[in-house]
Amino acid sequence: xxxxxxxxxxxxxxxxxxxxxxxVALLAVAIGATILSGLVTIYYDIPRQMGQEFRSYGAxxxxxxxxxxxxxxxDAARAAALIPPENAVGIAPYRYENIxxxxxxxxxxxxxxxxxxxxxxxxxxxxxxxxxxxxALIGQEVADIIGIGPGGVFTxxxxxxxxxGFKGEFTVSGVVQTGGAEEAFVFMSLEALGDIAGGGGLDxxxxxxxxxxxxxxxxxxxxxxxxxxxxxxxxxxVTQSEVTVLSKLQALVYLVTAVVLMLTMIxxxxxxxxxxxxxxxxxxxKKALGAPxxxxxxxxxxEGLLLGGLGGLLGAILGxxxxxxxxxxxxxxxxxxxxLLVPVTxxxxxxxxxxxxxxxxxxxxxxxxxxxxxxx
Amino acid sequence: MGNNxxxxxxxxxxxxxxxxxxxxxxxxxQGEWIAIMGPSGSGKTTMMxxxxxxxxxxxxxxxxxxxxxxxxxxxxxxNIRRDKIGLIFQQFHLINYLTALExxxxxxxxxxxxxxxxxxxxxxxxxxxxxxxxLPSQLSGGEQQRVCIARxxxxxxxxxxxxxxxxxxxxxxxxxxxxxxxQLHGEGSTIIVVTHDPExxxxxxxxxxxxxxxxxxxxxx
Ligand SMILES: Nc1ncnc2c1ncn2[C@@H]1O[C@H](COP(=O)(O)OP(=O)(O)OP(=O)(O)O)[C@@H](O)[C@H]1O
Ligand SMILES: [Mg+2]
Numbered sequence: 159x160x161x162x163x164x165x166x167x168x169x170x171x172x173x174x175x176x177x178x179x180x181x182v183a184l185l186a187v188a189i190g191a192t193i194l195s196g197l198v199t200i201y202y203d204i205p206r207q208m209g210q211e212f213r214s215y216g217a218x219x220x221x222x223x224x225x226x227x228x229x230x231x232x233d234a235a236r237a238a239a240l241i242p243p244e245n246a247v248g249i250a251p252y253r254y255e256n257i258x259x260x261x262x263x264x265x266x267x268x269x270x271x272x273x274x275x276x277x278x279x280x281x282x283x284x285x286x287x288x289x290x291x292x293x294a295l296i297g298q299e300v301a302d303i304i305g306i307g308p309g310g311v312f313t314x315x316x317x318x319x320x321x322x323g324f325k326g327e328f329t330v331s332g333v334v335q336t337g338g339a340e341e342a343f344v345f346m347s348l349e350a351l352g353d354i355a356g357g358g359g360l361d362x363x364x365x366x367x368x369x370x371x372x373x374x375x376x377x378x379x380x381x382x383x384x385x386x387x388x389x390x391x392x393x394x395x396v397t398q399s400e401v402t403v404l405s406k407l408q409a410l411v412y413l414v415t416a417v418v419l420m421l422t423m424i425x426x427x428x429x430x431x432x433x434x435x436x437x438x439x440x441x442x443x444k445k446a447l448g449a450p451x452x453x454x455x456x457x458x459x460x461e462g463l464l465l466g467g468l469g470g471l472l473g474a475i476l477g478x479x480x481x482x483x484x485x486x487x488x489x490x491x492x493x494x495x496x497x498l499l500v501p502v503t504x505x506x507x508x509x510x511x512x513x514x515x516x517x518x519x520x521x522x523x524x525x526x527x528x529x530x531x532x533x534x
Numbered sequence: 535m536g537n538n539x540x541x542x543x544x545x546x547x548x549x550x551x552x553x554x555x556x557x558x559x560x561x562x563x564q565g566e567w568i569a570i571m572g573p574s575g576s577g578k579t580t581m582m583x584x585x586x587x588x589x590x591x592x593x594x595x596x597x598x599x600x601x602x603x604x605x606x607x608x609x610x611x612x613n614i615r616r617d618k619i620g621l622i623f624q625q626f627h628l629i630n631y632l633t634a635l636e637x638x639x640x641x642x643x644x645x646x647x648x649x650x651x652x653x654x655x656x657x658x659x660x661x662x663x664x665x666x667x668x669l670p671s672q673l674s675g676g677e678q679q680r681v682c683i684a685r686x687x688x689x690x691x692x693x694x695x696x697x698x699x700x701x702x703x704x705x706x707x708x709x710x711x712x713x714x715x716x717q718l719h720g721e722g723s724t725i726i727v728v729t730h731d732p733e734x735x736x737x738x739x740x741x742x743x744x745x746x747x748x749x750x751x752x753x754x755x
Contacts, residue, residue: 448615530621531582
């Protein structure tokens with residue numbers, strides 16, 4: 159038998175057959191690792207979650223028609239002209255029509271695709287954005303219900319507010335995931351929607367303007383005064399607060415992580431200290447049998463590291479469950495599983511246990527082999 | 535004398551103000567069986583610890599197998615212990631989370647290479663072939679002592695040291711252990727055994743009686 163095999167047999171037997179003793183240390187490591195991996199998971203998933211949460215607030219000013227009806231293209235152009243060009247990040251006009259595909263109700267949204275793309279950085283498109291009038295970008299929900307993907311062809315039909323029926327055939331250029339209501343939309347260019355449904359006008363114009371709050375308020379008033387058909391409404395610029403929230407969260411995560419790591423280390427160190435004290439006779443015996451100090455260290459450290467690895471694995475799994483539960487409760491969405499986090503959590507746990515074992519292990523080497531004959 | 539395995543030259547061991555051993559001299563030749571007796575506190579265990587390289591005398595020289603161990607470093611003592619000494623304890627000192635077989639293999643592991651077959655033969659020799667896979671808690675005291683003996687013998691020690699090996703055993707098991715000792719002696723092993731029991735001492739060729747850390751009497755049989 160190889161010495162390595164015997165070594166592994168010794169340290170695993172010690173953990174497995176003395177489990178009641180080691181379970182405390184294992185729990186300490188596992189709980190530490192759970193909180194650690196859970197926090198990290200949540201922390202890295204939050205930007206994604208928040209992006210979805212605030213997706214509709216990509217714009218910070220929204221133009222809607224003042225009375226009934228729609229915003230005329232002229233009014234829209236006049237309002238847009240009031241926004242200083244150097245401040246306009248993206249302006250996305252939208253015209254909505256109720257439509258049916260295969261007798262299922264959806265909404266067709268005509269827009270300036272370039273502007274919509276800039277105003278919605280959170281959208282995730284598989285395939286590509288439409289480039290020709292015969293193409294459309296469909297929401298994930300639409301894709302799921304009618305069972306179609308990029309490259310597929312579908313026919314839509316609808317009735318305008320004026321009571322005119324229309325019909326059109328489109329090729330799917332891509333499928334968009336936004337996590338929100340847009341997933342039940344069919345996006346196309348304003349021209350394409352105009353071609354089939356006729357008429358014109360806009361239901362809403364989403365503007366992304368980079369300017370301080372006070373300037374924005376002035377701007378909104380100017381637009382309202384300058385174009386009576388249009389009402390300008392401000393939306394708080396959430397991307398800004400998003401950054402603040404994230405950086406505060408980051409500090410919190412670091413702090414909690416440090417505290418948890420320290421508590422874990424203290425707990426593991428105390429447990430190992432007790433384990434060493436409890437096993438003084440065994441250590442003395444091993445020394446009496448001729449084990450050098452290095453071997454005693456290797457064995458205790460081996461047990462500690464095995465414990466760290468096991469606790470880390472357990473913690474990585476529990477941490478995901480923990481993060482998932484939090485995510486479901488806070489955001490109402492599942493969390494993404496990051497496989498890389500499993501080895502990382504295990505490595506961190508191993509490092510932490512290794513570090514906390516140093517002092518107890520040193521204690522172990524101080525044991526005097528003479529105690530075995532004295533029968534303490 | 536060329537075949538002396540152990541020589542103690544006027545060794546003393548002082549603990550603070552207690553003189554546990556005082557000017558003890560002893561020569562043991564290869565293949566001898568020595569018994570050490572004496573009242574509690576007379577220094578028997580102290581002497582065994584010194585002979586077994588687990589402690590150093592305060593003064594005096596210990597020559598083990600031609601080497602003066604009173605000059606060795608801790609590390610050197612560890613190596614001598616591993617290579618030359620087989621230890622048998624009153625409390626057996628088996629590792630409780632390892633099986634009988636693994637307990638024997640631990641001694642091989644520290645010495646050189648674990649060899650399961652050889653360890654098993656050692657257990658068979660003390661009549662425990664059937665119980666090799668049992669944990670110490672599943673063995674009787676007598677069986678545990680036999681595992682301890684198998685472990686002490688596994689690396690062919692030059693010197694077997696036993697401190698009260700039958701102190702925790704009933705008469706039947708004492709008989710079994712003594713039989714093993716007789717057999718070892720017959721094969722030429724050198725044995726030093728500490729005992730309170732005159733029956734155990736009977737088999738020894740020489741009995742050293744300690745009192746207050748000094749050799750009070752030596753009897754030959
Ligand atoms: N580590 C120590 N520190 C101080 N005194 C010690 C130490 N070890 C032994 N002694 C003392 O040395 C003396 C001899 O002890 P030792 O253990 O050698 O006796 P013993 O003959 O083995 O006794 P017993 O038959 O009870 O086992 C005792 O007085 C004991 O108190
Ligand atoms: Mg004693």
